[in-house]
Amino acid sequence: MINKISASVTEALADIQDGAIVMIGGFGGAGQPTELIDGLIAQGARELTVVNNNAGNGETGLAALLKAGQVRKIICSFPRQVDSQIFDGLYRAGKLELELVPQGNLAERIRAAGAGIGAFFSPTGYGTDLARGRETREIDGRMYVLEMPIHADVALIKAEAGDRWGNLVYRKAARNFGPIMATAARLTIASVHEVVELGALDPEAIVTPGIFVQRIVKVPRASRFSTVATVSKQAAA
Amino acid sequence: MINKISASVTEALADIQDGAIVMIGGFGGAGQPTELIDGLIAQGARELTVVNNNAGNGETGLAALLKAGQVRKIICSFPRQVDSQIFDGLYRAGKLELELVPQGNLAERIRAAGAGIGAFFSPTGYGTDLARGRETREIDGRMYVLEMPIHADVALIKAEAGDRWGNLVYRKAARNFGPIMATAARLTIASVHEVVELGALDPEAIVTPGIFVQRIVKVPRASRFSTVATVSKQAAA
Amino acid sequence: MNKWRRDQMAARVANDIAEGAYVNLGIGLPTMVANHLPKGREVFLHSENGILGMGPAPAPGFEDDDLINAGKQPVTLLPGGAYFHHADSFGMMRGGHLDICVLGAFQVSVKGDLANWHTGAADAIPAVGGAMDLAIGAKKTFVMMEHLTKSGESKIVATCTYPLTGIACVSRIYSDLAVIDITANGLQVVEIVEGLSFDELQKLSDVPLHHKN
Amino acid sequence: MNKWRRDQMAARVANDIAEGAYVNLGIGLPTMVANHLPKGREVFLHSENGILGMGPAPAPGFEDDDLINAGKQPVTLLPGGAYFHHADSFGMMRGGHLDICVLGAFQVSVKGDLANWHTGAADAIPAVGGAMDLAIGAKKTFVMMEHLTKSGESKIVATCTYPLTGIACVSRIYSDLAVIDITANGLQVVEIVEGLSFDELQKLSDVPLHHKN
Numbered sequence: 001m002i003n004k005i006s007a008s009v010t011e012a013l014a015d016i017q018d019g020a021i022v023m024i025g026g027f028g029g030a031g032q033p034t035e036l037i038d039g040l041i042a043q044g045a046r047e048l049t050v051v052n053n054n055a056g057n058g059e060t061g062l063a064a065l066l067k068a069g070q071v072r073k074i075i076c077s078f079p080r081q082v083d084s085q086i087f088d089g090l091y092r093a094g095k096l097e098l099e100l101v102p103q104g105n106l107a108e109r110i111r112a113a114g115a116g117i118g119a120f121f122s123p124t125g126y127g128t129d130l131a132r133g134r135e136t137r138e139i140d141g142r143m144y145v146l147e148m149p150i151h152a153d154v155a156l157i158k159a160e161a162g163d164r165w166g167n168l169v170y171r172k173a174a175r176n177f178g179p180i181m182a183t184a185a186r187l188t189i190a191s192v193h194e195v196v197e198l199g200a201l202d203p204e205a206i207v208t209p210g211i212f213v214q215r216i217v218k219v220p221r222a223s224r225f226s227t228v229a230t231v232s233k234q235a236a237a
Numbered sequence: 238m239i240n241k242i243s244a245s246v247t248e249a250l251a252d253i254q255d256g257a258i259v260m261i262g263g264f265g266g267a268g269q270p271t272e273l274i275d276g277l278i279a280q281g282a283r284e285l286t287v288v289n290n291n292a293g294n295g296e297t298g299l300a301a302l303l304k305a306g307q308v309r310k311i312i313c314s315f316p317r318q319v320d321s322q323i324f325d326g327l328y329r330a331g332k333l334e335l336e337l338v339p340q341g342n343l344a345e346r347i348r349a350a351g352a353g354i355g356a357f358f359s360p361t362g363y364g365t366d367l368a369r370g371r372e373t374r375e376i377d378g379r380m381y382v383l384e385m386p387i388h389a390d391v392a393l394i395k396a397e398a399g400d401r402w403g404n405l406v407y408r409k410a411a412r413n414f415g416p417i418m419a420t421a422a423r424l425t426i427a428s429v430h431e432v433v434e435l436g437a438l439d440p441e442a443i444v445t446p447g448i449f450v451q452r453i454v455k456v457p458r459a460s461r462f463s464t465v466a467t468v469s470k471q472a473a474a
Numbered sequence: 475m476n477k478w479r480r481d482q483m484a485a486r487v488a489n490d491i492a493e494g495a496y497v498n499l500g501i502g503l504p505t506m507v508a509n510h511l512p513k514g515r516e517v518f519l520h521s522e523n524g525i526l527g528m529g530p531a532p533a534p535g536f537e538d539d540d541l542i543n544a545g546k547q548p549v550t551l552l553p554g555g556a557y558f559h560h561a562d563s564f565g566m567m568r569g570g571h572l573d574i575c576v577l578g579a580f581q582v583s584v585k586g587d588l589a590n591w592h593t594g595a596a597d598a599i600p601a602v603g604g605a606m607d608l609a610i611g612a613k614k615t616f617v618m619m620e621h622l623t624k625s626g627e628s629k630i631v632a633t634c635t636y637p638l639t640g641i642a643c644v645s646r647i648y649s650d651l652a653v654i655d656i657t658a659n660g661l662q663v664v665e666i667v668e669g670l671s672f673d674e675l676q677k678l679s680d681v682p683l684h685h686k687n
Numbered sequence: 688m689n690k691w692r693r694d695q696m697a698a699r700v701a702n703d704i705a706e707g708a709y710v711n712l713g714i715g716l717p718t719m720v721a722n723h724l725p726k727g728r729e730v731f732l733h734s735e736n737g738i739l740g741m742g743p744a745p746a747p748g749f750e751d752d753d754l755i756n757a758g759k760q761p762v763t764l765l766p767g768g769a770y771f772h773h774a775d776s777f778g779m780m781r782g783g784h785l786d787i788c789v790l791g792a793f794q795v796s797v798k799g800d801l802a803n804w805h806t807g808a809a810d811a812i813p814a815v816g817g818a819m820d821l822a823i824g825a826k827k828t829f830v831m832m833e834h835l836t837k838s839g840e841s842k843i844v845a846t847c848t849y850p851l852t853g854i855a856c857v858s859r860i861y862s863d864l865a866v867i868d869i870t871a872n873g874l875q876v877v878e879i880v881e882g883l884s885f886d887e888l889q890k891l892s893d894v895p896l897h898h899k900n
Contacts, residue, residue, distance in 0.1 A: 104564030116781030199766025353568030436553025
């Protein structure tokens with residue numbers, strides 16, 4: 001019987017190697033797998049390349065991983081924020097390499113890795129400093145830049161619920177990078193707030209089929225959440 | 238108030254032009270929008286280019302559209318089937334142009350059109366007759382073929398349920414090409430078996446957000462369907 | 475000099491958004507446009523982080539850390555809204571499915587080049603986010619910005635001196651002094667703030683302006 | 688000459704599929720493998736038309752036109768199965784997420800080239816379907832085929848004469864006479880049908896065979 005549920009964060013993260021390319025889900029705090037990041041700090045792998053939309057907020061989560069000195073390079077779209085002081089300091093001190101990627105190209109490069117696409121032409125960033133020196137091509141009268149896939153050794157993502165086959169559903173806008181990162185890594189580890197019986201997830205609504213997930217670990221819900229699924233039209237008007 | 242529900246198939250299809258590139262959903266019979274195809278036959282647009290996985294089965298649906306002489310060219314992966322006699326005859330008589338595309342490249346080319354990708358390198362088909370004369374490239378030690386997006390004027394797809402904003406959910410494996418074709422066409426028309434109130438579709442489970450759908454039309458359910466969602470483990474063992 | 479206030483600018487933009495439009499509002503000033511959409515007019519707001527049908531800020535106590543907008547502020551979802559992942563979200567932009575995107579800017583050139591992501595200062599930490607995707611993705615890109623820099627220079631320029639976000643991507647500028655279309659025939663002034671003449675606006679602007687035909 | 692029957696071939700392939708493997712079974716003979724997977728061994732069957740966790744044929748009367756396999760036959764979904772669209776389904780293949788793909792073949796070359804989609808006959812109507820994606824996508828591609836053509840020629844060849852499906856993509860051949868690995872050091876015979884000697888197998892085959900180390 002296949003059972004992808006890990007007993008603990010420690011067990012789930014045990015074999016992450018120094019030098020690994022680690023994708024970490026999340027857009028700001030939403031979808032950030034905080035417990036897995038904390039586990040990675042405890043686990044201690046170093047010289048990591050991290051792929052994330054941001055570069056950490058405040059002193060926790062990804063920022064704490066950076067502060068611990070475990071990251072050599074970060075590939076992201078939006079590092080500078082009001083509370084990105086950890087990143088800012090390391091970057092200014094030349095202790096952290098930055099590859100800045102427009103957000104849509106970042107997402108599509110991750111998706112390309114998962115889908116076996118060798119490279120693709122994107123219109124985003126053409127003519128800007130972020131595409132300087134890159135291969136370009138005119139297709140049907142529009143200019144494009146050649147973009148390469150981003151593969152990872154490990155993806156750490158946060159989902160809402162999962163089953164023992166590794167099927168995942170997410171919650172609201174915490175979905176963001178999780179589903180595509182799961183496809184792009186050789187080892188995908190997902191934290192979930194609920195482990196459910198096989199068959200409990202609607203097969204029409206599974207967002208990440210288990211084929212993309214190697215380990216699942218349950219963690220308590222820490223963030224604020226509202227059970228009000230949608231606002232009423234009246235309240236919204 | 239936005240209301241994408243059309244009163245009839247006739248109304249929904251009224252403005253399809255001669256020479257249009259028309260994507261038609263379905264894999265064999267599953268997901269084939271039979272009523273919309275019948276409507277297109279009645280509507281009478283000619284010199285069409287049709288994009289579909291197959292080239293029609295039996296004498297109904299896509300086969301009937303071919304028989305009506307409205308199609309100039311078909312882009313598909315699997316035309317030849319035991320009951321593809323209409324296609325076979327037209328093809329052998331030189332009355333129908335065929336662009337044969339490996340199924341995954343067909344799907345990805347449609348997806349690329351919808352996602353604004355100018356072109357992409359696929360490993361599928363490299364070194365085969367279907368890639369003869371095409372641009373190739375070695376990337377990280379693997380060989381790839383350059384593939385171009387397929388854009389459409391119209392997509393005719395079949396979904397299970399929709400709302401007045403055009404949000405769609407599908408049913409089982411009838412999903413197949415519907416969601417990607419909806420993204421690749423300037424005008425997407427979906428048949429549904431149920432029109433539901435706004436908010437009735439779970440926002441976590443909407444497969445095609447309304448942004449990709451211009452018109453919805455309700456049609457009766459004609460195909461066999463089982464309400465047994467899954468077989469039990471015991472029955473399956 | 476008379477200027478449109480920020481809420482007036484937002485209302486002016488909102489007024490140009492037709493019912494049924496799919497719209498992405500950039501962080502900062504453009505976010506204000508949502509508050510000025512006429513009641514009852516159904517407009518679909520897209521947020522880059524995987525939301526379509528985004529609603530207003532929640533009532534206090536109903537914030538949800540899993541439901542935030544591109545600026546990381548708590549938002550809500552309207553009935554009929556949907557969630558999707560980042561590749562699908564940016565496919566919506568890049569694929570030309572959004573009707574309108576509204577962005578802030580440091581500079582816009584006479585050809586519609588946009589500079590809004592980086593001052594280019596040597597010690598600045600760059601961050602681009604979704605700006606480059608938004609700039610080139612929507613059918614129309616609107617820019618909301620003050621007409622002049624704090625030192626009084628025109629932010630509409632012959633050629634951008636700040637690093638570019640996108641080339642020839644801006645359709646219309648909503649400044650605090652005027653509404654200006656960027657066309658193949660140059661900049662065409664659609665509207666000017668009350669009390670300012672065309673000639674005065676021209677003097678304040680770095681590039682030739684034309685009356686809208 | 689003794690030969691494995693089709694069900695024996697299917698059972699032999701099934702036996703090599705480990706618990707937890709993600710597997711696509713091509714149309715025709717490979718489809719039979721599903722019936723021979725040992726009871727209780729959890730194997731995940733993928734169908735190109737957007738199914739993972741595909742189950743067996745439904746009981747009569749429970750057929751569902753919306754739930755078919757790649758061969759357009761009615762199937763079921765196991766608890767824990769999922770549906771997805773065609774781009775996602777072929778991304779699974781092309782992205783190397785399937786462990787094993789089992790395909791039929793007209794010919795396999797000593798280098799693992801596969802020909803299985805087209806006879807190349809001038810009047811034949813070509814149809815490729817997912818064959819080319821499957822051939823190159825899975826971590827391992829297994830071929831199931833008769834060892835010899837009806838006229839007695841080896842279907843394992845030095846160079847394929849039929850149009851290719853994929854280059855150097857086949858890992859292992861399950862014929863009705865032998866199980867043969869395709870390696871950098873040539874063809875290595877893993878198993879031979881009872882009653883047939885290695886030398887006899889070699890005589891029937893067009894290309895040099897080696898004993899598996």
